Each structure stands twice: as C-alpha cells, then as structure tokens.
Amino acid sequence: MHLVTYLHFLHATEETLSAGYRTVSDGHFADGDVHWTTARFARQCTAHARALTPVLDRCAPAEEPAPERLHAQGVTSARNGPAGLLRDLQDLYQLTNLVDITWTLIRQAASAARDRDLIHLTQQYGEETTAQLDWLRMRMKAAAPQTLIVAT
Amino acid sequence: MSSERVVDIWGPRTPFTSGTSWPRRVDQYLADGVTEADVEEWVRGACLLCSNGCGLEVAVKDGQMVGVRGRAEDRVNHGRLGPKGLYGWQGQQHDRLTTPLIREGGRLVETDWETAMAAVVERSRSLLETKGPLSHAFYTSGQLMVEEYYTLCVIGKAGIGTPHMDGNTRLCTATAASAFQESFGSDGQPGSYTDVDSCDALFLFGHNVAETQSVLWTRMLDRLDAADPPRLVCVDPRRTKVAERATVHLPVRNGTNLALMNALVHELIARGWVNEDYVRAHTVGFDALDRLTRDATPEWAAEICGVPARDIRAAAEIFGTGERVVSTCSMGFYQSHQATAASCQVNNLHLLRGMLGRPGAGILQMNGQPSAENNREAGCGPALPGFRNWDNPDHVRELADLWNVDPLVIPHWSAPTDANAILRFAEQGSIGFLWIAGTNPAVSQTDLARTRRILSGDQCFVVVSDGYRTETTELADVVLPAALWAEKTGTFTNVDRTVHLQEKAVEPPGQARGDQAIWTDYARRMGFADKDGHPLPAWDTPEQAFEAWKAASAGRPCDYSGLTYRKLHDVGGVQWPCTRDAPDGTERLFTDGVFNTADERCETYGHHLATGAPVGETAYRARRVDGRAILKTAAYDHPYEVPDETYPLRLTTGRTVYHWHTRTKTKRSRQLNEAAPAMWVEVSQPDAQRLGIAEGDVVRVTSRRGSIEAPARISHVREGVVFAPWHYGDPETAANELTLNGWDPVSKQPELKVAAVSVTRIRPGDGPAPAPTTTASAPVRPFADTGRE
Numbered sequence: 001m002h003l004v005t006y007l008h009f010l011h012a013t014e015e016t017l018s019a020g021y022r023t024v025s026d027g028h029f030a031d032g033d034v035h036w037t038t039a040r041f042a043r044q045c046t047a048h049a050r051a052l053t054p055v056l057d058r059c060a061p062a063e064e065p066a067p068e069r070l071h072a073q074g075v076t077s078a079r080n081g082p083a084g085l086l087r088d089l090q091d092l093y094q095l096t097n098l099v100d101i102t103w104t105l106i107r108q109a110a111s112a113a114r115d116r117d118l119i120h121l122t123q124q125y126g127e128e129t130t131a132q133l134d135w136l137r138m139r140m141k142a143a144a145p146q147t148l149i150v151a152t
Numbered sequence: 153m154s155s156e157r158v159v160d161i162w163g164p165r166t167p168f169t170s171g172t173s174w175p176r177r178v179d180q181y182l183a184d185g186v187t188e189a190d191v192e193e194w195v196r197g198a199c200l201l202c203s204n205g206c207g208l209e210v211a212v213k214d215g216q217m218v219g220v221r222g223r224a225e226d227r228v229n230h231g232r233l234g235p236k237g238l239y240g241w242q243g244q245q246h247d248r249l250t251t252p253l254i255r256e257g258g259r260l261v262e263t264d265w266e267t268a269m270a271a272v273v274e275r276s277r278s279l280l281e282t283k284g285p286l287s288h289a290f291y292t293s294g295q296l297m298v299e300e301y302y303t304l305c306v307i308g309k310a311g312i313g314t315p316h317m318d319g320n321t322r323l324c325t326a327t328a329a330s331a332f333q334e335s336f337g338s339d340g341q342p343g344s345y346t347d348v349d350s351c352d353a354l355f356l357f358g359h360n361v362a363e364t365q366s367v368l369w370t371r372m373l374d375r376l377d378a379a380d381p382p383r384l385v386c387v388d389p390r391r392t393k394v395a396e397r398a399t400v401h402l403p404v405r406n407g408t409n410l411a412l413m414n415a416l417v418h419e420l421i422a423r424g425w426v427n428e429d430y431v432r433a434h435t436v437g438f439d440a441l442d443r444l445t446r447d448a449t450p451e452w453a454a455e456i457c458g459v460p461a462r463d464i465r466a467a468a469e470i471f472g473t474g475e476r477v478v479s480t481c482s483m484g485f486y487q488s489h490q491a492t493a494a495s496c497q498v499n500n501l502h503l504l505r506g507m508l509g510r511p512g513a514g515i516l517q518m519n520g521q522p523s524a525e526n527n528r529e530a531g532c533g534p535a536l537p538g539f540r541n542w543d544n545p546d547h548v549r550e551l552a553d554l555w556n557v558d559p560l561v562i563p564h565w566s567a568p569t570d571a572n573a574i575l576r577f578a579e580q581g582s583i584g585f586l587w588i589a590g591t592n593p594a595v596s597q598t599d600l601a602r603t604r605r606i607l608s609g610d611q612c613f614v615v616v617s618d619g620y621r622t623e624t625t626e627l628a629d630v631v632l633p634a635a636l637w638a639e640k641t642g643t644f645t646n647v648d649r650t651v652h653l654q655e656k657a658v659e660p661p662g663q664a665r666g667d668q669a670i671w672t673d674y675a676r677r678m679g680f681a682d683k684d685g686h687p688l689p690a691w692d693t694p695e696q697a698f699e700a701w702k703a704a705s706a707g708r709p710c711d712y713s714g715l716t717y718r719k720l721h722d723v724g725g726v727q728w729p730c731t732r733d734a735p736d737g738t739e740r741l742f743t744d745g746v747f748n749t750a751d752e753r754c755e756t757y758g759h760h761l762a763t764g765a766p767v768g769e770t771a772y773r774a775r776r777v778d779g780r781a782i783l784k785t786a787a788y789d790h791p792y793e794v795p796d797e798t799y800p801l802r803l804t805t806g807r808t809v810y811h812w813h814t815r816t817k818t819k820r821s822r823q824l825n826e827a828a829p830a831m832w833v834e835v836s837q838p839d840a841q842r843l844g845i846a847e848g849d850v851v852r853v854t855s856r857r858g859s860i861e862a863p864a865r866i867s868h869v870r871e872g873v874v875f876a877p878w879h880y881g882d883p884e885t886a887a888n889e890l891t892l893n894g895w896d897p898v899s900k901q902p903e904l905k906v907a908a909v910s911v912t913r914i915r916p917g918d919g920p921a922p923a924p925t926t927t928a929s930a931p932v933r934p935f936a937d938t939g940r941e
C-alpha cells in the first residue's frame with residue numbers, strides 16, 4: 001500500500017507550497033492583494049502540513065518504495081515585473097493543483113479505508129486548497145489582459 | 153448666528169415618539185451682514201458635504217451665494233442642516249482654480265482651455281494608437297452628479313473601451329455595494345431613513361454618525377430623547393457621542409469586527425432568535441452559516457475583540473428580542489481586511505430575524521460621500537451601469553444596444569478595475585493616461601509616499617480636474633478648473649436612495665467648467681462615435697444626460713424612469729426606484745421578501761468572502777437561489793498587520809464633524825477651519841501615562857511606511873489604539889503616510905483601520921492639541937487639570 005507514502009508526499013508538498021507562497025508574497029510586495037493573500041495562503045499550507053503530522057505519527061513506516069521523482073519542485077525565487085508575476089502565479093497554480101488533487105486522492109483512499117477522521121481532514125483542508133485555486137485563477141485572469149497586451 | 157452651530161453641533165432637540173413624524177426645524181445661515189430681505193433668489197438643491205443629502209435652498213444675491221437654509225418639506229432632513237451644510241459652502245468662494253494649468257519645465261503654469269485640451273487629446277490619441285484602450289484610466293469621485301458619471305461611463309466604456317474606471321468610492325462605500333450584492337443579488341439600500349422613526353432598537357456598526365452624518369444623528373437623538381427611546385448598541389473602539397448614548401457600547405479592538413459579528417450570529421442561532429419561516433422561505437445558506445459560526449461563542453470573540461462576553465450577549469439579546477431593529481454600518485466595518493464578510497453579517501442578522509422590508513426594520517449600509525451611490529449605479533465604479541452584471545452577456549448586450557456599439561467594445565472579461573489596481577498599473581506605466589476628477593488621492597490613498605511617486609513620475613500622464621489646487625493637482629501634467637456644487641445643474645442620490653436635483657445658483661469662477669462639459673469636449677475632440685458614426689455620448693446638456701441615464705436605469709433595481717427635473721424641483725428628494733407604477737418613489741426594497749438574486753437579474757454571481765474568488769455562473773445557477781437572499785460569511789482572520797514589539801499600537805484613521813475629505817472646501821470656511829484647524833492624534837490615558845505624554849505634547853507616530861508628527865490629544869480612545877484624522881494632507885502630518893497597501897478581497901476597499909505603529913514623545917506642545925472638544929476627540933480631563941490654557 002502506498003497511502004503512507006502519499007500522506008508524506010502531501011505533507012511535503014504542502015510545506016513546499018507554503019514556502020512558494022511566502023516567496024511570492026515577499027517578492028511581490030507592491031501588488032498588495034498578492035502580497036497579503038499569498039502570505040495568508042502560506043499560513044494555511046503550514047497549518048495543513050501541521051494537521052497531517054499526528055496522522056503520520058500514527059502510521060507505520062511506508063512498506064513499499066516510493067515512486068521515482070515523487071516530489072515536486074518548489075517556487076524558490078520570485079520573478080520581476082508584471083509578466084514575472086503572472087508566471088509566478090502560474091507556478092503556484094500548478095503546485096496548488098497538485099496539492100488539491102492529492103487531497104482528493106487521499107480522500108478517496110480514506111473512504112475506501114473507512115477512516116472517518118481522515119475523511120473529515122481531507123474535506124476541511126481540501127476546501128481551503130480549492131479556494132486557493134479559485135483565487136489564483138481569478139487573479140491571473142484579471143492580470144492577463146493588462147500584462148499580455150500593454151505591460152512592458 | 154455666525155458660528156453657533158460649531159459648538160451646538162446637532163442644534164436644539166425636537167423629540168418624537170415611535171411611529172410619529174420627525175418634527176420640522178428649519179436651520180438657516182446667512183453670511184455676516186446679509187438679511188433675508190437682501191436675498192434675491194432661493195435656489196433649490198441639497199447639501200453635497202456628506203452622504204445624507206439634506207434638502208436645502210441656496211440664497212443668492214448679486215450673483216453670489218450668500219447663505220443656505222434647510223427645506224422643511226424634504227424627507228431627509230425636515231429642514232435641518234449640520235455645521236458642514238451651514239458653513240461649508242463658503243469654502244467655494246476662496247482660492248478657486250480659475251484657469252487651466254499645464255506643466256512646463258517641471259512647473260505648472262497657467263494656460264488656456266485650447267492649449268490644455270490639445271495636450272490632453274494629443275497624449276490620449278497617441279496612446280490609444282500605440283497601446284490601445286487599456287492604457288487609459290479614469291479615477292473619479294463620490295461628489296459628482298449622476299449626469300457627469302453616466303457621461304464619463306459612456307466615454308470610457310463605449311468610446312474608449314477601457315475597464316479601468318473607478319471612483320474614490322472604492323475608499324468609502326465599495327463594501328456597502330459588495331455586501332448588498334453578496335446578500336441580496338444587487339446593490340441598493342433596502343431600508344429608509346424613516347425606519348429610524350419607528351424602530352425600537354438601533355445598531356450602529358463602525359458608524360460614528362454623530363460626526364459623519366450629523367443630521368441623521370439629530371434624527372436618532374430626537375428618538376433617544378423621546379418617552380420611548382430605542383435601545384442603542386454601538387460598535388466603535390472610540391467613545392464617540394453615539395457610544396455615550398448607547399445601551400451597550402462594544403469598543404472592539406479595531407480589526408476584529410468579523411469575530412464579533414460571527415459571535416452575534418452564533419448567539420441568535422444558539423438562543424433561538426431566528427424567524428424560521430422567513431429563513432426557510434426567503435434565504436439560502438443557513439446550514440453553512442450555522443456551521444461557520446458554531447464555534448464563535450461570545451467567550452471566543454471576547455478574547456479576540458477585547459470586550460466582555462456578557463456585553464456581546466447583551467447586544468445579541470437586544471437584537472434577538474427587538475420588534476423593529478435598524479442597523480447602520482459604515483467605515484469602521486468597510487475600511488477593513490474582512491470588510492465584506494463583516495458587513496454581510498449585518499445583513500445576515502436582519503435576514504435571520506426577518507427584520508427588513510417593513511417600517512422600523514431596516515438596514516442602512518452607509519455611503520460616505522454625497523454621490524457615492526451614483527458612481528456605483530452609473531457605471532464609473534465597480535459595476536456596469538444600472539447594476540448590470542459584467543458576467544451576463546444579456547446585460548452587456550442591453551448596454552451595447554443602448555449605446556449602439558459592438559458588445560465586444562464594452563469591457564466585460566472581468567470585473568471593472570479597482571482603484572488599487574489602477575494605481576499599480578500606473579506605477580508600472582501600463583496605464584499611461586490617468587484622468588483624476590474631483591478627488592485628492594495624494595491625501596486620501598493609503599501609503600502616500602508611494603502614491604506621490606506614482607502620480608509624479610514620467611511613466612504616466614496625469615490629468616486632474618478640480619475646483620482647487622490640491623496636493624494632487626501639484627503632481628499633474630494638466631490641471632483643469634472645474635465648476636463645483638451649485639455652479640452647475642445635476643442630480644445626486646443619498647444613502648437611502650433619495651434623489652435630489654441641485655439647480656445651478658451661480659456662475660463658476662473664471663474659466664471653470666462643469667465636469668460633464670469638460671468630458672464632452674474631450675469626447676468631441678477625440679471623435680468618439682457609435683457604430684453608425686454618431687457622436688458618443690449622444691448628448692450635451694445635463695438634462696439630456698439625465699434622460700439618457702433614465703433609459704439606462706429603466707427596468708433595473710435603480711430605476712429612475714419616473715423622475716424628471718420638474719418633479720425633483722417641486723417635491724425635493726424622491727427615492728428610487730421611481731417608475732410609472734411608483735411615481736412617488738419607493739420607500740423600502742424587498743418588502744415581499746423577494747430579492748434581486750434571480751440568475752437573469754442579479755448583478756453578480758457572488759464571491760467567496762474569505763478570498764474574493766468568484767462563485768461562477770455555473771455554480772450559482774446550480775444553487776437555484778431564485779429570488780432568495782444569500783446567507784454567507786467567512787471565518788475570522790487577524791488583520792494584515794498586528795502589533796509587535798517594534799510597532800506595539802494599533803492605528804485607526806477617521807473623521808471629525810467639521811471637515812469633509814481632504815478639507816479642500818471646509819478648510820476655506822472660517823467657522824469649520826477654526827473648529828479643527830490642524831492635525832492631531834489621539835492616545836488613551838493609560839498609553840499616554842506609559843509613554844510619558846501629556847495633553848498637547850508633540851508625538852511621532854511611526855509605521856513600516858513612514859512617520860508623522862502631531863500634537864497628542866489624550867482622549868477616550870481604547871487602550872492600545874491610536875486615532876488619527878485623515879483630513880490633513882501635509883506629508884509631515886497626513887495619517888495615510890502610515891497606512892498600508894492592502895484591501896478587502898471582495899470589495900477591494902483599502903484597509904484604513906489597522907496599521908501597527910509606535911508612538912514616541914518628541915517635545916512639549918504649546919497648549920492643548922488643536923482637536924475639537926465637542927466630539928469623540930474630547931479630552932479625558934478638562935484642560936484646567938492639565939495646567940495648560
């Protein structure tokens with residue numbers, strides 16, 4: 001079974017995403033909504049990872065080897081300018097999508113394993129992740145015309 | 153009566169009991185040496201110095217304004233005027249801009265209209281050719297007429313086709329609009345001022361009405377002084393005049409409104425103070441609201457807000473047991489990081505109890521500025537005209553038909569750009585042409601050092617139309633002299649949907665012109681035209697613009713189609729919707745519990761209140777809201793900045809009764825200026841003691857953005873909180889040097905109520921701080937005790 005591996009994977013990816021949000025927050029200070037919202041999302045991701053810790057503590061070590069190239073790349077530095085912001089948000093979008101689908105997959109597994117606590121956890125935090133995605137989509141869509149047509 | 157109402161702000165009491173009519177009391181002020189016999193003409197209109205919109209007449213002699221008097225028959229004020237209304241008009245008679253100015257060699261020099269407009273048109277045309285419509289932005293006001301807004305809307309949205317149009321209403325009233333949209337499907341005040349006349353409980357959420365709309369407070373005072381006063385609950389970190397009269401005062405830490413509101417909703421549900429029949433028939437979303445507020449107990453909120461849990465319970469009980477409750481909600485809630493969620497909770501309280509749509513049971517989400525409503529409805533701000541939904545192709549097509557343009561010209565790929573984003577694009581130079589009219593962002597925006605950099609830089613050509621030279625005109629490339637109130641004819645709409653016609657009383661000074669005339673001149677020079685080559689806008693005079701606006705509003709919630717200049721002249725204020733079926737206007741909305749949420753009628757499909765992300769058309773339709781109101785909230789989150797060791801105090805900014813905005817008019821009125829001549833900051837007594845500050849000492853207030861110096865008033869502000877009035881523009885003293893660049897995710901209204909600051913004493917002052925003693929700024933101890941004059 002790979003559930004334990006996937007829980008570790010989700011934990012690590014939430015932490016990677018948290019760091020990514022923080023990087024973008026710090027790098028795009030002048031875009032006030034990006035700055036404050038991604039700072040908040042970074043805190044959410046940290047909280048998600050923290051909520052997974054007791055679950056991981058309860059688990060036995062993974063029995064099967066993890067698949068190759070399990071972990072995703074993070075967003076380690078912010079780009080400059082309006083197009084840089086758009087591209088940074090796309091990076092975050094990609095990573096957040098990965099987290100989002102992973103919560104969904106774990107919810108599926110939790111249902112099959114009849115693990116009520118884990119189902120509850122995936123619902124609660126999965127919702128926040130989906131809200132992050134919705135925000136990213138909106139923000140990118142709002143920025144796209146100005147960035148792609150007029151910005152230098 | 154030369155200045156008595158500066159001291160006696162609300163005038164003599166005329167108490168009235170529930171359900172009776174507010175007695176008339178006509179307030180009048182004539183300039184020194186002028187008697188009624190000297191007045192040649194009384195010209196009808198309404199006061200334009202706050203959102204109350206008190207009906208009045210302007211006294212004219214020898215072509216000059218010489219005074220004002222309230223209109224007894226006007227539904228808003230029954231004859232009364234406050235200090236700003238009585239004295240503020242005099243400010244229009246000093247230091248006016250009378251010729252256009254143009255920047256030459258780094259300096260603004262006088263020029264003529266031809267030269268100024270040629271420069272504007274040349275820059276506009278070349279940018280449109282090279283970069284297209286998205287290079288253009290218009291940042292307007294909450295103080296223009298509906299004719300002017302609608303004219304500019306058509307120029308911007310149909311002539312140019314730019315989404316970058318917003319008003320400074322973004323700073324004052326955007327949250328009211330958003331909260332209405334989220335709860336009721338569209339903008340539009342449900343209640344009426346007459347609800348104050350028969351309520352048995354009054355809730356003022358972040359609304360220092362005693363100073364911001366002094367005549368509305370006069371109405372409330374006259375109820376409070378009657379034999380059957382309503383119970384009054386006040387949410388405000390300052391001990392305002394409202395708080396002094398309150399049954400329950402909740403001086404919450406600024407930045408914690410949503411925690412309080414979630415607890416109040418929690419209490420209503422937990423104690424069973426819910427009108428289940430109403431909720432079932434007329435709302436959706438109860439289960440989610442219940443879930444999100446289940447843990448929000450009064451004890452939990454008490455900890456966050458810093459007020460006793462028993463007081464939160466007492467407030468909830470007043471709401472839960474009142475028969476007729478009126479709530480007002482204003483800047484304390486709006487200029488905040490979770491503004492829309494907190495304001496929606498005010499709507500939710502009323503929905504849970506079925507407490508709206510009947511006399512005495514109403515919601516008044518306030519506006520700040522006199523014509524903020526018109527900016528919202530006529531399409532210069534956050535919405536398409538007539539509260540149309542930019543995401544609904546049918547709504548866009550209606551406008552395209554009305555204007556005879558291709559629907560694709562009308563920007564509708566996302567929400568109209570907010571002022572924060574406009575400034576950011578201007579900073580980056582992708583907006584290269586920014587026209588500012590009737591507002592002074594170099595004082596009113598957050599983080600002023602940055603705002604000045606943006607407006608003064610070469611990356612963006614800035615045109616400013618104004619009545620005076622201001623901090624903002626000094627940064628512009630071209631300055632155009634504008635006619636002000638009573639120097640032009642036009643209509644505007646107050647908080648409770650009351651439309652007034654202000655008739656032209658005097659000529660504008662020098663070469664000043666009305667904003668509609670200025671924009672029409674620009675449009676004609678640019679050659680904006682519809683599909684058939686007819687000029688856009690298709691009108692020239694204010695009355696023609698009004699007729700065009702009536703056509704745009706017809707059938708929408710803000711329907712003006714039954715109004716005419718003639719009717720407004722005869723009657724005074726009339727509340728929209730005013731139609732053939734409701735020729736006298738409409739006192740309350742949603743009397744039948746049917747809201748504007750039907751898919752084809754709604755102004756928005758709504759947002760997630762925590763993030764501002766859209767719900768989306770598919771999800772909205774799937775919900776089948778269909779005329780029911782929407783209960784929604786979000787979990788509380790702490791403000792963007794919280795105090796820490798370096799910046800241990802919470803700054804909040806606000807207003808004083810004597811000034812309007814950045815004081816362009818009020819500082820030029822002798823009585824008002826003398827009443828509050830210079831900047832001050834307020835600290836609490838315990839904080840003052842700890843920091844070694846005495847009344848009048850000069851202190852430095854520092855945030856991460858900047859610092860200011862001003863004399864300290866030791867007032868009844870909450871411990872840990874520093875209050876700064878935002879009216880005073882000097883970079884040494886302006887409150888907005890300290891505020892941060894952040895805003896509510898849904899309404900995009902900037903956070904002006906919390907910034908972390910430090911305060912240090914610099915030197916002794918030379919007397920008490922120049923703050924009023926008649927208002928929330930009153931000192932904790934009489935000056936005699938301070939040993940100073």
Ligand code: SF4
Nearest residue numbers: 199202205206234237
């Ligand atoms: S309350 Fe407002 S509208 Fe009425 S007189 Fe005062 S400033 Fe003018």
